[in-house]
Amino acid sequence: MSFPISYDADRNLIVLDGAGGASIMVAVLLKAKFGEAYDSETLLHSDLADLARQLWAASDLPRTARGEAFTNAQLWLIADRVYADSPMSGWWSMSEMERRKYLEDAAAPHLLSEEQIEFLFEAIDSKLFRSREIVEAAEQSGRPEQD
Numbered sequence: 001m002s003f004p005i006s007y008d009a010d011r012n013l014i015v016l017d018g019a020g021g022a023s024i025m026v027a028v029l030l031k032a033k034f035g036e037a038y039d040s041e042t043l044l045h046s047d048l049a050d051l052a053r054q055l056w057a058a059s060d061l062p063r064t065a066r067g068e069a070f071t072n073a074q075l076w077l078i079a080d081r082v083y084a085d086s087p088m089s090g091w092w093s094m095s096e097m098e099r100r101k102y103l104e105d106a107a108a109p110h111l112l113s114e115e116q117i118e119f120l121f122e123a124i125d126s127k128l129f130r131s132r133e134i135v136e137a138a139e140q141s142g143r144p145e146q147d
Contacts, residue, residue: 002017003047003050003051004016004017004018004020004021004024005021005024006051007054007058009054014051024048027041027042028042037077038074038077038078038080038081039081040081040084040085043078043081043106044081044085044102045105046101046102046105048108049104049106049108049109050105050108052108056109057109064110064111065111066111066112067111067113067115067116069107069110069111070107070110070112070116072119075116075119075120075123078103078107079120079124079127082102082106082120082124083124083128089102099121100117103117103120
């Protein structure tokens with residue numbers, strides 16, 4: 001199934017294909033209007049990333065240099081969303097190249113620096129490590145004593 005939204009550069013139009021395209025655009029506009037920043041549904045959507053790249057390239061908006069679009073706090077939010085979505089996305093079974101593409105899609109239309117990608121890798125791994133510590137502590141302290 002193809003993505004129900006496309007950009008026609010020749011006519012400078014976003015083309016919606018049926019109710020699916022309209023539904024996605026309404027969701028994006030509502031999130032933009034009411035401030036659902038770093039929402040997994042839009043942040044981690046590769047087709048929306050491609051559309052954002054196309055629109056950015058066709059726009060008159062100023063470009064940011066690679067690595068200048070996000071603060072470390074914003075990168076932590078991205079890492080948090082990637083980690084939270086990891087069971088559904090298959091993050092843990094992706095190759096390094098697939099993970100890089102996934103992170104680049106999350107940042108689209110902006111470009112991440114190599115340092116930012118490494119920061120995200122470390123932050124996501126740190127979240128996994130911390131979750132394992134929590135589970136281990138819960139298992140150790142949550143067991144009822146045997147008589």
